[in-house]
Amino acid sequence: MTTPPTFAPRLDARLEAVLSLIQADTHADIGTDHAGLPIRLVQLGRVRRCIGIELNAPPLALARRQVARAGLSGQIDLRQGDGLAPLQPGEAESVSMTGLGAGTIAAVLERGRQAGRLPARAVVQCNDSPLSLRRWARVAGYWLSAETLAHGHWPYPVLALTRAAGTDPAYGDLPLEAALRFGPRLLRERHPLLRRVLADAYGRYAPAAAPGRPAADELAAVLAALEYLGWTARDLQEERQS
Ligand SMILES: C[S@@+](CC[C@H](N)C(=O)[O-])C[C@H]1O[C@@H](n2cnc3c(N)ncnc32)[C@H](O)[C@@H]1O
Known part of the structure; x- marks a missing residue:
């Protein structure tokens, strides 16, 4: 008999939209902060294992408390660092980055790509115009495999990007x-x-x-x-x- 999770954080519409586009064995969430997305991904069985990466110590401490509260310290590995730097090449099948500006997200993805750490799939949600992310994806060899707008203070863009050769047919x-x-x-x-x-x-x-x-x-x-x-x-x- 499985016991229900004691702590299941509530995600807002933008993170629910991101969650619905992720399905992987190992996923990495960059800028994980409260770790709500990794916790729900594991609890719902959408990923087996998640790596949460956080640049700053206070949100990393919050993530550690949340993951411990959810009883998921064995499945969610939290690491401090910048972007994809704490990730080994090939370690995750997909990556997410949410709640930041499009330029910041595109810069992190590009640094990760140049370092050979960017997985074949990325799901991102920016808080401003996604123009620079869509431009980046076309140049970096990622097709826009899905996109939506999520209700919030304003319509939040959510983009799924998948590595592919040639011109994006979208x-x-x-x-x-x-x-x-x-x-x-x-x-x-x-x-x-x-x-x-x-x-x-x-x-x-x-x-x-x-x-x-x-x-x-x-x-x-x-x-x-x-x-x-x-x-x-x-x-x-x-x-x-x-
Ligand atoms: C606004 S919060 C968003 C939290 C969560 N992803 C969400 O969407 O609700 C952005 C988080 O990203 C972290 N962050 C910013 N730049 C980062 C980077 N280059 N690498 C890792 N984390 C970063 C910040 O410390 C902060 O905790």
């Missing part, structure tokens, strides 16, 4: 700059939270989009996304007022 015939900013798979599936993302971007860039300014390029990408979706700027205004 982008296909989509307007590239729009797809890089708003997500090729999100555009194709007309994700329900995309309207809010586009409304926010339109509201930010339309007032500042004089010719030659960076906001003009951003606005052009918003308008290209709208054209692909068959929506108008008026549709977005209704979204912003609701």
Whole structure:
């Protein structure tokens, strides 16, 4: 008879979305902090073993307390260090990094890739525009195998990246700059939270989009996304007022 876990941390929608995209024998969570994701991954049987990596001592101490409370010190190995540096090459099949900026996550993945430590699959959730992550993945040889938006303070982007050769087919015939900013798979599936993302971007860039300014390029990408979706700027205004 199995005894139910005494401590099962509650994950928010963004970490639930990340969890649903992970299935591995050994997984590594970078910037693990409260260790909620590794604990639930093991408790739900989505991974057999997890390595939690944390740069800073106070969150690492919190992770150790949480893992001990869940009775999972044998399955969750916590290590202090920067990015993928504490991971041996080939040690984990997949990696996650969540709750940070896209630029920070892309830099950590790239350093890990150059050191030969980046596994073939990564699931990431950034707190800002995922543009730099999508750009990085195309150059680094990782295809966007899945993506979603999770409810929260704002729609949080969640991306699953899988190492593959050649050009990522997810982008296909989509307007590239729009797809890089708003997500090729999100555009194709007309994700329900995309309207809010586009409304926010339109509201930010339309007032500042004089010719030659960076906001003009951003606005052009918003308008290209709208054209692909068959929506108008008026549709977005209704979204912003609701
Ligand atoms: C905002 S918290 C997010 C915690 C958790 N991943 C989540 O999504 O709820 C970011 C954590 O990443 C850690 N961190 C930041 N940069 C890191 C790096 N280069 N390597 C390892 N951990 C890092 C921070 O110390 C912090 O505990």
